[in-house]
Amino acid sequence: MQFLNGITLLLVYQLVGEVTVRLVGLPIPGPVLGMVMLFITLMICGQAPASVDQASSALLSHLSLLFVPAGVGMMAHFGRIADEWLPITLALLLSTVITMVATALIMQLTSRWFVKEAPTEEGSNE
CATH class of the missing domain: 1.20.5 (Single alpha-helices involved in coiled-coils or other helix-helix interfaces)
Known part of the structure; x- marks a missing residue:
């Protein structure tokens, strides 16, 4: 369940970044803005929640699959x-x-x- 919570949180930040870019008309990709927002949130919190840590570790372990497309x-x-x-x-x-x-x-x-x-x-x- 922690993995699903972490992936959901990552996707929510990506969605917020995408929506913000489209509404404001910024010349940067939405996922990049979402990643910056997530980074700022994690800096304020001081550490990553266990769910985000587990989800990001799982994604990184399968990173090579993202090069297939x-x-x-x-x-x-x-x-x-x-x-x-x-x-x-x-x-x-x-x-x-x-x-x-x-x-x-x-x-x-x-x-x-x-x-x-x-x-x-x-x-x-x-």
């Missing part, structure tokens, strides 16, 4: 992918580089916020 889509549209391999490759490479640079910059920025400077000793010759 993408693989089938690749096979079904192989001719189009072969025709447009150059723009696809450039988009993949550029997005990977941009993501890595953005991640590095964000990591540096956040590490400055959380790392406090060690007090320096007077008289040290460094």
Whole structure:
């Protein structure tokens, strides 16, 4: 029963995100907004309820099944992918580089916020 409660809660957050995006007209996917709302809720609560923990663990254990539709889509549209391999490759490479640079910059920025400077000793010759 805990699993069903957890899945229901996850789907409710997804639904709320979807409805909010459609009502407000935000340019982000509804499930992403729902995930942000869930994250904020969990941060406020301090920990995930046991039902959400059980449901998310079960979903993560079967995560590889979610790649099957993408693989089938690749096979079904192989001719189009072969025709447009150059723009696809450039988009993949550029997005990977941009993501890595953005991640590095964000990591540096956040590490400055959380790392406090060690007090320096007077008289040290460094």
